[in-house]
Amino acid sequence: MKKTYLFVTTILFFATIQCFSGNFVLKTFGETHGVWPDSLLAYQEKVKEKKDNSLKAQKDATSIYVEYIEMGKANNTFIKLPEYDVNFTKSTKITRFKNNFYQVVLKEIDKGNYTEINGELENLSDENSCITLRIIIPLQGNKWKWFSGLEKEYVMSKDSIYSDTKKISTMLPPDGAFNGQTLSDGGYGDSVGQGSMSFYPLGVVSVDNSGEGLGVDMTLPIVYRLSAKKNEGLIAEFDIATSPLTEKFPNRAFFKLSHFNFNSNWGMRAALKQYYSIYPESFKKRVTTEGIWLPFTPLRSIKNWKDFGFAFHELSWNSFDVKEGKSIPSIVSDKGTGVLSFQYTEPWDIQLPILRKNIPYDTLVSNRMVPQEHQQYLKNSATEDKNGLWQTRRLETPWFSSGWAVSITTNCNPDIEGFNRYQYVRQTEIAPALKMNVDGVYFDSMEWNWHYDLNYRIEQFKYTDYPLSFSKNVARPAIWNFVSEFEFMKKIADEMHSQGKLVMGNGHAWNPFAAANLDLFGAELSWYSTGDHGIEALDFKRAISSQKPIVFLLNEGLNDKAFTNFPFKGYEIYFEKLLAYGFFPSFFSTDASSDPYWMDAEKVENGRPFFKKYIPIIKQISAAGWEPVTDAVCDIDFVRIERFGERGELFFTIRNNGNKDASCTVTFDLKTLGISRDFKALEVLSGMPLKVKNDELNITVPTLRTQVIKIIR
The missing domain is CATH 2.70.98 (Beta-galactosidase; Chain A, domain 5)
Structure with missing residues (x-):
């Protein structure tokens, strides 16, 4: 099925050829005979009249x-x-x-x-x-x-x-905040703009x-x-x-x-x-490596790590791995493995551990509580709520021994005068990693607590490159804090791309704009909540990424019996759900900190057969490239088809989202796909050939399962 605009373009192309040919004939005949034939003059007048009518239509529209x-x-x-x-x-x-x-x-x-x-x-x-x-x-x-x-x-x-649309408001901290007697005092829960965004x-x-x-x-x-x-x-x-x-x-x-x-x-x-x-x-797809996400764990510490299809390693410049009996920086150790290293950063806030949960605001933001290394950039980069106080959330933080922290939202706009948050992160995190030739930079928690904050600090208005917004609850101009995040990401992304390097982001949910800067992105999932990996969410992530890789980590629920009791059905469910979209599954930690999956030898061994079975196939279809228009239809509504590949290798994933097995017929647009009527088809997971009749394929897909069809031209 041809696109309307391509059809129109084709007509315009041939019209252009005709006009060009007509002018050529006019010139040649006139130069040769010294006259202009009436028929050609009439044609020329019609062309002019057509242009005039087009302009009039444009003005009258x-x-x-x-x-x-x-x-x-x-x-x-x-x-x-x-x-x-x-x-x-x-x-x-x-x-x-x-x-x-x-x-x-x-x-x-x-x-x-x-x-x-x-x-x-x-x-x-x-x-x-x-x-x-x-x-x-x-x-x-x-x-x-x-x-x-x-x-x-x-x-x-x-x-x-x-x-x-989705509701959009400044995030309510579940554990409270310090800037105000109530959360509404600090502006938490205020709508951003009118309170919704596409x-x-x-x-x-x-x-x-x-x-x-x-x-x-x-x-x-x-x-x-x-x-x-x-x-x-x-x-x-x-x-x-x-x-x-x-x-x-x-x-x-x-x-x-x-x-x-x-x-x-x-x-x-x-x-x-x-x-x-x-x-x-x-x-634009810049990533040429296909595979899964490894968070923090040293690559070489994982027995037979090549079985798992690692491609993207989230780490820090001061983390280490053991190679040939020597402890060396993980960035250096990853070289030559085919696994790309990404320096971790989370510049949107600064988290300072606290020993007790109730601290007066004035004490908390004083030089007594804020370490000296953070004082100067916070003076320049801290954001302010509608009452002129720093936005200071209370966070439960298992990654600190105290278990609790204050999170101070920061404006990481690189243009802020003086020593700012961008410069601090650039000097202490990104620059050391670049000296080791890291492959890219990783932005954590893009859409967590602070991305919808409204920053009313008026002296920071002059640095923004993008329009201000407001809350209908307040009706005063403010910087939508995601804009400041965007400015940081764009600055780093432009630098990385100029060096042939990449940028990766975590915590991608519903905001489309980050995808303009990122080369790959993903999210941490809960086994018990489908909000972040239901059909609507996964459809959006596939659409907003086009052919860029999407990677996931399962956190909450990885200790569920679905993953710990034989036959470990959770792997099959999780992996095939993402397989349908060409997405890559992996694991991290139940609390995004302690007891990581990839350091648990028993969990790793339980998962190994599933990674060996599914990841090579996801690599193939992801490399072929997702195409939004499938040029294939199924006769059952709850069976989904996604297409990967255009003129090279061609794959289709067939996903049964229903509550019963489906015997369905898939019909292909052979002409548009460039397939002859005698094509063959292979179900990749089983390796079994499929029967094809004319342009149709009859296939049975069990409930909540995915099959992968490879077209053999």
Whole structure:
């Protein structure tokens, strides 16, 4: 099934050939005979008329319109910002919307197969403002569908708004905090922006069977929502604030969007394919090594470690391994093994161990409690809550002998003047590892306690590269702390990529923006909670990574009888769930600290046969590359198909998510896949050949199991 935009591009290509040929004939005939034949002159006039009509249609087309709500004002409804003027260049439409208070400038740039929309909001006064800005792209039609995630679609009804969002608020610390008598005093639990954010970076609909998509640029972190309303159109909302103190863009905020078409027959999957082509750098696969994640444990301490398929080693520059009877740094020891080493860092906060849980705030943040090595950068980089106090959470920390710590959120923006958190981490963690030629840098806990904090420290506003946000509970400009994380990650990622090195992140949940910087990422899972490894979560991780590797660690539950009692069925369940997506399973520790899996010889031996069976297959399909459009369909709804490979090796994973065994028929689009009708198929896990008839494959998949089909062309 061809994409609509490819079909259009093909027509334009042939039209260009015809125009070029026509001009060539005109010139040759005219030069030869000194005359212009009437038929060719008429053709030339038609071409000109067509261009003129196209420009007129562009000017007459229904325009984007802009609305806003200003926080802290009595009027709590959207206000339409009037269109002030419109200008056209060869490929750009520039529209200015303006009233007495705000101006928005939209630049719509024709990029061929999509339209880039760059927008800037300007506060015309010299005061703070907190605004939800709404950009609406009108669409008209009778039959509307909203595509949700990789598989779901909803027939849209009139007057309902369709979106996919998560609640977003500053994280409530389960063990309390020190900055305030109550958690709300310190701003914990306050909404970020309006309190919700889209997690897929694109919103897509079908209008009368035509696919229409709207996407954000993942290199610009901003609190946003994408939605659609029947007979109104695609909608983008941004929760942004302006301040005269943002020196890089005073009294302004900005955003970027793309508007594109896609083949609605494949829904979100075809939209993703187009979205990846619009932002190739955000989805570029730099990793050439495939395999699993090893946290901290020295590689060579694991008996016959090659059996497990290790590829990415999380460690510290001052950790050691034993090679040929000598203790040497783990980074050095890993060289030549095919396992990449990543220097650990968690710069988003500083954790200081405490001996008792109740300490007065003033005592806690004093020079008596804060070690001297942290005092200077905290003075410059600590974040502040809405009352001007440092954000100081109480954490239960098994990695400290005291068991407890204070976590002080830090703004790790590299641009902060003076000695800052970025410089401290760069000097004490990253630089020593780079001297040993580490393969990359690892960012821990990207979405844990601090990523949604709102930082009201106004003297830090001037350093931000990205728009401010707010909380509707407070209605004051603030730095969304994830933006500061993003600035740190981007700085390090750009440096690593310039040296041919990589960056890895842990704790990836629902925030799409980190993926723009990371080369591989994953998360720590609980066996007892499917929220972080249910279908919705895994679909999102696959979509946001494109073909980048995704790696996981199972923590809570690794001592469950499913993993400790023969026949160790937990391994089969866990591994095949991730196999369906081409993701890599591994283990760490029940409390992310003590008694790690890879230092327990009995656990390692129990798991060895499963790693030897599954990891080589996951390596194959991951290397082939996930493709969002499968070009294969199954006749049973609860059986999922994912495709890996395009023109080289071709694999399909068939996953039964139902509660009963499924005998199903898989039908392939042979022409699009480049497969002849006499192709053969092999079930890779069993090694058994499968019967193929015409373009169909009949297969039985047990409940909650995965099979891997290799197509032999």
